[in-house]
Amino acid sequence: MIRVPIQVRYNDYDDRGHVNNAVYLTYFELGRVAAWRALAHGTQPSFILAESRVSYRSPATPGVPLAVEVFAGEVRTKAWVWRYRVVDERDDRLVADGETTQVMYDYAARRTVEIPAALRAALGAL
Amino acid sequence: MIRVPIQVRYNDYDDRGHVNNAVYLTYFELGRVAAWRALAHGTQPSFILAESRVSYRSPATPGVPLAVEVFAGEVRTKAWVWRYRVVDERDDRLVADGETTQVMYDYAARRTVEIPAALRAALGAL
């Protein structure tokens, strides 16, 4: 599991004083970038996003310190799932969770490719 | 069905020249606001978002005119689903689709409530 504290921005909140629904995908992305960096040792992202899902569990209001956690999900031949939790850092209250599906992609050849074995092992062990 | 042309912003694109994954939830929101306005006749949004899902079907690059469409989904006692399609306006190519689940909410009483009958009928007929 990778855990990343989130630097919440003032305009992440909407006019009800809650983090806007779309911003959670940006928080997931902060976790995903950190997870990729940890697992892929500095290589450029070579995947495309196929699907995202967010469940809103409890609102996050101004002043609440947030963190995003990334967990291993299913790893297939060419695709894998990452699962996420956004939590209140003070008490681990669940604010949102969800998952994204990534497909390994060769940007030069412009086609999907198989996940290399070493990366597959690392993805499963996150 | 409600269809809303999207005014794409330059910073919707990421450094690969594709609309960023999180921005699609903002596009869905443009459709949702228009759908609510059409169905609820100017009353304030009195629902909370429970879940969002996006499937990325083909990339949207600069210059591509986009629109978002909102369709009726399942309507339950307190909650309903809206389904979305983001399309290339020139040829209706599917760029992304997905859905969100809304729960009827009384902000004054701070609790979930049943969907009024008139609104339920309108939601189902969208």
Added chain:
Amino acid sequence: MIRVPIQVRYNDYDDRGHVNNAVYLTYFELGRVAAWRALAHGTQPSFILAESRVSYRSPATPGVPLAVEVFAGEVRTKAWVWRYRVVDERDDRLVADGETTQVMYDYAARRTVEIPAALRAALGAL
């Protein structure tokens, strides 16, 4: 002058129910992209932004329809100024104004260049 209606997004507002200060530069950008398209006949943007300035005149709250206007400013050898007004479309009330300075730039040669004469004339006549 170029005038562009703004499709305001729900998360443009902050938790006081006002359009966030940074978002006005995005509104200016909507006007700038339209102005460039009108003047430069479809060529790619070949300028860099040197400076931005925004004055906040009156708040924009949810439901207020906004438009951005772009006007000619000073045109120098390599640089030019665009001036902006963001207004309430119903009564032309001024919400924000400001300006940006652009420098003509050759991205292939990676250096600033002089503004072509035809473009200079068009910039001055906006």
Added chain:
Amino acid sequence: MIRVPIQVRYNDYDDRGHVNNAVYLTYFELGRVAAWRALAHGTQPSFILAESRVSYRSPATPGVPLAVEVFAGEVRTKAWVWRYRVVDERDDRLVADGETTQVMYDYAARRTVEIPAALRAALGAL
């Protein structure tokens, strides 16, 4: 002076791989929120933003660690200036600088007010 490391987000970059011009005002805001918290001892923001200015000095590309610095500027009876520098954390290279003008505001009474003496002293000493 207050210095805040910036958690750069993937969609801060535009399709040229540079931090988008509008995002710098969000970076200034991260600094401003931290400066206010340090000086005003936890009281709610009771000012309105009157003006912002950004000068773009050199581009920030993916992977560059950024920080924002906030400095005291002119302090008047009801208004004060904060100055900002956004720098590459590795070598202090200047990426952008600028300033914002704040006006002290009583949100309950809905009018501008004088800066309290203790806060004025703190603002000048930042």
